[in-house]
Amino acid sequence: MSNNSSDEVADVLNILGNETRRRILHLLSEEPRYFIQISKDLGISQQAILKHLELLEKFGLIGSYRAKSDLAAPARKYYHLNKSLYLSVGITNDNVKMEIRDIDHNKIKAKNSQGELMIDEEMEQQFEDNNDLNNLLNSSNVLLKKIDDKLNDIEQDKISLLRMKQNVMKKIHDSIRSNVDDVLDRAVLYSIVTSDLNLDVESLSEHFNVREKEIAIRLLSLKKRLNLPLEWF
Numbered sequence: 001m002s003n004n005s006s007d008e009v010a011d012v013l014n015i016l017g018n019e020t021r022r023r024i025l026h027l028l029s030e031e032p033r034y035f036i037q038i039s040k041d042l043g044i045s046q047q048a049i050l051k052h053l054e055l056l057e058k059f060g061l062i063g064s065y066r067a068k069s070d071l072a073a074p075a076r077k078y079y080h081l082n083k084s085l086y087l088s089v090g091i092t093n094d095n096v097k098m099e100i101r102d103i104d105h106n107k108i109k110a111k112n113s114q115g116e117l118m119i120d121e122e123m124e125q126q127f128e129d130n131n132d133l134n135n136l137l138n139s140s141n142v143l144l145k146k147i148d149d150k151l152n153d154i155e156q157d158k159i160s161l162l163r164m165k166q167n168v169m170k171k172i173h174d175s176i177r178s179n180v181d182d183v184l185d186r187a188v189l190y191s192i193v194t195s196d197l198n199l200d201v202e203s204l205s206e207h208f209n210v211r212e213k214e215i216a217i218r219l220l221s222l223k224k225r226l227n228l229p230l231e232w233f
Contacts (some may be wrong), residue, residue, distance in 0.1 A: 008100050009087075009098045009099065009100055011059050012059075012061075012085075012087055012100060013087075013098075015055065015056065015059060015061065016087075018052070020042065020044060020048070020049075020052055021052050021055070021056060023042055024038060024042070024049070024052055024053070024056065024062075025056070025061065025062075025081065027041060027042070028062060028079060028080055028081045029081055032065075032078040032079060032080040033078065033079060034076040034077060034078050034079070035049050035050055035053055035077070035079065038053075038079070053079055056079075057079070057082075060082060060083050061081070061082060061083050062079050062080060062081055062082050062083075063079070063080055063081075063082035064077050064078060064079050064080070065077070065078055065080070066078070083102075084102065084103035085100050085101065085102050085103060086100070086101045086102075086103055087099075087100050088100075088101070090158075090162050092162055092163075092165070092166035092169070093166055093170060094166055094169035094170040094172075094173050095162075095165055095166060095169045095194070127139045127140065127143050169193070172193055173190070173193075176189050176190065176193075184208065184210065184214075184218060185218055185221075185222060187208060188204065188208075188215075188218055188219065188222060189222065191204065191207070192228075201215050201216050201219065204219075
């Protein structure tokens with residue numbers, strides 16, 4: 001699945017739309033489990049759990065491996081989370097934006113747009129160098145609180161920007177509706193504003209299910225009428 005593709009977003013939303021699959025992901029975020037464990041923990045039949053696990057594994061959200069049991073029994077198949085990603089969904093009155101970004105596993109210091117460290121480096125290093133469970137539990141509480149505070153600040157900034165984007169999009173949409181009578185012409189202009197499509201005749205023709213010749217005529221007309229930059233097409 002390609003990063004940020006609409007198909008990947010659709011797949012993930014479909015998977016996360018099921019409560020049982022969400023509960024499975026939460027369980028596996030704690031530690032790997034074999035399917036009988038998952039079935040018992042969730043109180044759901046083994047057959048149903050296996051179907052959900054197969055779907056989650058098909059789309060790469062979980063993986064599996066076999067390991068020996070502590071008991072005198074055959075090796076068991078354990079399931080674990082297999083993909084780190086960030087799903088962003090923004091729905092405002094005049095704009096819908098959904099995208100997925102992979103989270104790199106490489107160790108990279110968290111920095112802001114000015115290149116400044118977002119988390120105290122000494123605190124982070126102390127946590128990484130500590131292997132004692134008691135100390136880890138105590139230090140992680142402080143470190144996680146700082147991380148959550150930073151994430152909350154970032155989310156508030158995103159909300160402010162989305163609010164601004166909503167105002168911009170509303171003004172543009174209102175202007176398009178007021179000045180352009182033709183439905184297809186408006187749809188083409190909306191696509192230009194959102195830039196979610198490759199703005200060429202072929203892709204627009206496929207998206208709107210309209211002949212390429214008709215799209216080409218509409219684009220030329222809109223260019224002349226509205227004096228649009230050539231690089232928009």
